[in-house]
Amino acid sequence: MDTNRRNFLKVAGLSTLAGLGGTAVVDRLVAGAGMAQANTGASQETAGAAPGKPGAIRYGMIIDIKKFYQDPGLGEKAVHACHQFHNVPNFPEKRDEIKWIWMTKFENAFPERPNLYPDEESASKKLPILCNHCDNPPCVRACPTKATFRYDDGIIGMDYHRCIGCRFCMAACPYGSRSFNWRDPRPFIEHLNHDYPTRTRGVVEKCNFCVELVQAGKMPACVEAVADSKALVFGNLNDPSSEIRKILKENHTIQRNPSLGTLPSVFYIV
Amino acid sequence: MYDSGKIIPGLIIFVLFITIPIWYNRGGGTEPPKPVLPKDAKACVLPAAEIRAEHMKLLNVWRDEVLRDGQRGTVTVDGKEYPKSLMLNCMKCHTSKKQFCDTCHTYASVRPYCWDCHLAPVE
Numbered sequence: 001m002d003t004n005r006r007n008f009l010k011v012a013g014l015s016t017l018a019g020l021g022g023t024a025v026v027d028r029l030v031a032g033a034g035m036a037q038a039n040t041g042a043s044q045e046t047a048g049a050a051p052g053k054p055g056a057i058r059y060g061m062i063i064d065i066k067k068f069y070q071d072p073g074l075g076e077k078a079v080h081a082c083h084q085f086h087n088v089p090n091f092p093e094k095r096d097e098i099k100w101i102w103m104t105k106f107e108n109a110f111p112e113r114p115n116l117y118p119d120e121e122s123a124s125k126k127l128p129i130l131c132n133h134c135d136n137p138p139c140v141r142a143c144p145t146k147a148t149f150r151y152d153d154g155i156i157g158m159d160y161h162r163c164i165g166c167r168f169c170m171a172a173c174p175y176g177s178r179s180f181n182w183r184d185p186r187p188f189i190e191h192l193n194h195d196y197p198t199r200t201r202g203v204v205e206k207c208n209f210c211v212e213l214v215q216a217g218k219m220p221a222c223v224e225a226v227a228d229s230k231a232l233v234f235g236n237l238n239d240p241s242s243e244i245r246k247i248l249k250e251n252h253t254i255q256r257n258p259s260l261g262t263l264p265s266v267f268y269i270v
Numbered sequence: 271m272y273d274s275g276k277i278i279p280g281l282i283i284f285v286l287f288i289t290i291p292i293w294y295n296r297g298g299g300t301e302p303p304k305p306v307l308p309k310d311a312k313a314c315v316l317p318a319a320e321i322r323a324e325h326m327k328l329l330n331v332w333r334d335e336v337l338r339d340g341q342r343g344t345v346t347v348d349g350k351e352y353p354k355s356l357m358l359n360c361m362k363c364h365t366s367k368k369q370f371c372d373t374c375h376t377y378a379s380v381r382p383y384c385w386d387c388h389l390a391p392v393e
Contacts, residue, residue: 151340159337160387192389195358200386215342 058135058154059209060237060265061223062247065106067231069125074226075103078128081225082207087198089185098179100207101130101222109268112257128222128232131156131177131207132256132264142172148204154237154265155209165202174260178206209234237265303377306369315347315359326382329356357388365391 068075082088082101089098103126107114115122133156139148140156147162148169170178184201192198196212199205210220214234218224223232235244253267271277286293314321316328332354335341344351353359364370367390375382 149338153340157337161333161337194389194392197357197387197389200383211340212342215340 056238057152057236058238058265059133059214060154060235060244060267061130061133061209061220062233062244062251062253062267062269063128064231064233064269065127066269067229068103068127069121071229072125074229074231075126075128077225078222078232079103081221082210084191085193085196085210085221086208087185087189087193087196088205089188089198090190091183091185091188096182098181098185098205100205101128103127104129110254110256112259113254127268129175129177129256130222130266131209132175132262132266133207133209135263135265136261138172138174138260138262139169139178142168144168148206151211151215153215155211155214156206157208157211158205160197160199160203160205163203165204167204169204174262175256175264178204180204303373305371305373306366308363308365311363313348313350314363315345315352329384332356356384361391366393367391368393 079101083090086100088100091097105126106122107118109127109129133154135154137148137150137156140146140150143149144166145162145164147159147164148156149159150156165180167180170180181199181201181203186198189198210218210222213220219227220232220234223234226232233244233247235242237244237248239245247269248267251269253269255264255267258264316324321328336354342354344353346352361367367385371390
């Protein structure tokens with residue numbers, strides 16, 4: 001083909017322009033897709049519009065730490081009610097332990113808030129912790145089978161039929177809210193509740209915010225157990241007129257390690 | 271045919287050998303299972319033939335609706351409401367897993383893992 005320097009430069013220049021422009025367009029498209037993927041489906045829609053979006057439900061809980069400090073029996077009641085209802089086993093060995101809601105010290109629940117001179121109560125007494133039902137749940141993102149997933153009402157559920165026991169979710173959860181069934185749990189359940197299944201060996205389990213009760217219009221078992229004291233309050237965080245939002249407005253509350261960006265739905269009144 | 275004296279008896283022995291299951295089980299052992307039906311309940315959520323063939327699919331559909339989609343309502347059949355649940359619905363009428371579920375499952379040699387987690391009624 002007959003070509004000269006002038007034509008060669010024209011073609012080269014045009015190709016360079018097309019190349020640069022093309023990659024910019026492709027980059028933008030890829031970036032857009034990447035952002036969409038980085039968020040976990042449902043949470044993307046609700047997390048952005050979180051507070052006060054009418055109609056949308058995001059269940060949450062407030063735990064009044066002071067009430068649990070004052071009455072140590074309260075925590076025991078809540079834990080017992082939950083574990084009794086959900087057939088949570090009681091293993092003799094600590095390493096096999098399964099827990100949905102449990103009592104722990106302040107420094108263990110909030111390790112990101114160390115205090116050189118903690119008050120006596122914080123140093124000696126215990127408060128309940130449970131799954132935070134994060135609005136941006138790392139466990140849901142980690143699960144390869146979608147065995148753990150986010151309901152539209154913000155509850156992070158477990159589908160034990162799908163769990164393959166890979167424990168990615170346990171590694172992903174920054175709050176240690178998940179337990180693995182190393183052994184068959186059934187022989188270690190003291191009083192079987194015949195209205196709720198047990199779990200089997202090889203699945204991960206955790207608090208489900210009593211989704212089976214909540215979605216039937218009832219209160220979670222732990223909240224019900226300590227209802228008189230109002231130490232646990234459950235409700236819809238997205239409803240500005242709900243009791244939980246009223247309490248949040250009136251009290252200074254903290255979340256467990258909020259800097260991780262998981263957006264926990266469990267709030268603590270210190 | 272060469273060696274027919276060996277081949278024909280050999281064939282006969284071979285045929286007899288591979289049909290062992292047929293003539294060995296002839297007569298006994300093929301009684302169809304007789305699951306014990308509940309006395310007080312007359313109707314199921316589906317007609318008998320359908321529920322017999324499709325109960326495992328129905329249970330899976332219920333499981334997905336209730337557990338994953340959060341549709342925890344009831345199904346209404348002939349004006350009666352049934353919860354979508356194995357433990358809270360099926361086993362409330364079929365109060366014996368041994369005399370109902372296990373009879374056919376054992377016969378058909380299927381081992382559903384429902385009962386690894388779900389609790390059978392106390393017998």
